Amino acid sequence: MPQTTPQQPRKPFNRGHCFLVLISIIVVLGLVALFTWLALRPKKPVYSIESGSLSDFNLNDIHLNSTFYFTIRTHNPNHRVSIYYDAINSSVTHHNQSIAFSTIPRFFHRRRNVTDLTPKFVARDVALSHANAADLKQESRTGQVELEVHVTARIRFKAGVFKSRHRTLKVVCVPRLVAVDNIVAPKSKIIFK
Numbered sequence: 001m002p003q004t005t006p007q008q009p010r011k012p013f014n015r016g017h018c019f020l021v022l023i024s025i026i027v028v029l030g031l032v033a034l035f036t037w038l039a040l041r042p043k044k045p046v047y048s049i050e051s052g053s054l055s056d057f058n059l060n061d062i063h064l065n066s067t068f069y070f071t072i073r074t075h076n077p078n079h080r081v082s083i084y085y086d087a088i089n090s091s092v093t094h095h096n097q098s099i100a101f102s103t104i105p106r107f108f109h110r111r112r113n114v115t116d117l118t119p120k121f122v123a124r125d126v127a128l129s130h131a132n133a134a135d136l137k138q139e140s141r142t143g144q145v146e147l148e149v150h151v152t153a154r155i156r157f158k159a160g161v162f163k164s165r166h167r168t169l170k171v172v173c174v175p176r177l178v179a180v181d182n183i184v185a186p187k188s189k190i191i192f193k
Contacts, residue, residue: 042157045083045109046075049149049175050116057140062133068092068100068121070149072173076109080159083109086166087154092121092147097132099123104151149173 050071058065072090076083088104100121109115128136139145151171157164 041079042081043077045169046077047151047171047173048073049173052147052149052175054145059128059133059137059140062128062130064099064123064126064128064133064136066100066123068123068147070119070121070175072117072119072149072151073114074109074117075114076111078111080111082111082158084156084158084163085109085153086156088117088151089153090119090121090149090151092123092149094128094136094145094147095132097129098150099126099128147175149175 050073052068052070054066054068056065056067070092085104085107087106090102090104091098092100100123102119102121104117104119107115136145149172151169151173153169153171154166155169156166
């Protein structure tokens with residue numbers, strides 16, 4: 001006859017222990033994130049428009065034909081973080097209407113490095129709103145055309161052997177073109193998503 005062993009009663013599920021383990025994991029992950037941030041001290045890249053010009057400017061009624069040239073300087077001020085720019089699109093706008101587009105080749109931005117980007121924006125038979133066309137004609141008569149340069153990039157950060165997931169970087173550079181080839185008062189606004 002087989003012997004039966006008495007079953008030991010099961011220990012009840014202790015929610016208190018699970019809660020303590022969960023809180024401990026959250027605290028440890030928070031401390032790791034804090035120490036990583038303190039060690040890296042990440043800073044946003046700095047953008048500026050160094051030069052700009054336009055050529056072949058022709059505005060017939062509401063249709064624009066022109067070529068825009070800009071030198072966009074980007075500075076990575078980080079001591080321990082490099083940046084991969086995997087996809088970069090840029091546009092020129094006039095009073096919130098896009099008038100020309102350009103794609104900038106991908107590149108690796110080393111830490112504490114300055115890189116100049118030189119996109120060429122071409123506007124071919126771009127239809128403007130009537131108000132925007134009138135404003136652009138008026139500005140071109142005065143010799144100053146106010147334009148914005150927008151840069152949108154898919155980036156990843158690299159610190160040592162670790163790489164971050166993709167992030168979206170948005171930059172708005174607001175220059176003023178004077179006498180068709182000089183820039184006055186460049187400003188930049190950088191947005192991460």
